[in-house]
Amino acid sequence: DAKTTQPTSMDCAEGRAANLPCNHSTISGNEYVYWYRQIHSQGPQYIIHGLKNNETNEMASLIITEDRKSSTLILPHATLRDTAVYYCIVTVFPGLRGNKLVFGAGTILRVKS
């Protein structure tokens, strides 16, 4: 699986958009970008994933560059409850036998009032 690079930490003001970058310059054509987050003392939570098109759901938006070498997770209106570690993961298309996700260090997002 391709390796990802994320900033160690970021701060964001409450109510503002949080933009979390991820670099995956060695991504291959059949690899998806997944984002998960982990709020303190809880298990990781799925946020969103995409292949090459931008994606949006009720939690966030995912913007993938045209060359697919980087992506940005956008939380449009961050709240204090969004304070968490955010993981960007690149992995091959999930197959019938399941697909393991390898978590890196992630980005610590601190939302401040």
Add this chain to the structure above:
Amino acid sequence: DAGVIQSPRHEVTEMGQEVTLRCKPISGHNSLFWYRQTMMRGLELLIYFNNNVPIDDSGMPEDRFSAKMPNASFSTLKIQPSEPRDSAVYFCASSLSGTDYEKLFFGSGTQLSVL
């Protein structure tokens, strides 16, 4: 849906004792994953099953660790004998594989302390 259920939430044991962690995946899910999290090493995948069959156990640290999935609704992770370095939070996760929308659902974890 109750989500992924893990038990116990907390386990304190002494070095050398056997420890068994339990997991009930979400009904209908066909893949199950065991992860371990420590401050030093982050989240590590230990093993995962698909349709009750172990697919990849390359993350299992050593022979002291074993995992089973006797049926689709239950899995165990056993450590025997336990050592202080096994202290960590152990997470179980499940997913429905074979779909474009595969995503992992994690349990609340088991905090293991080996004294």
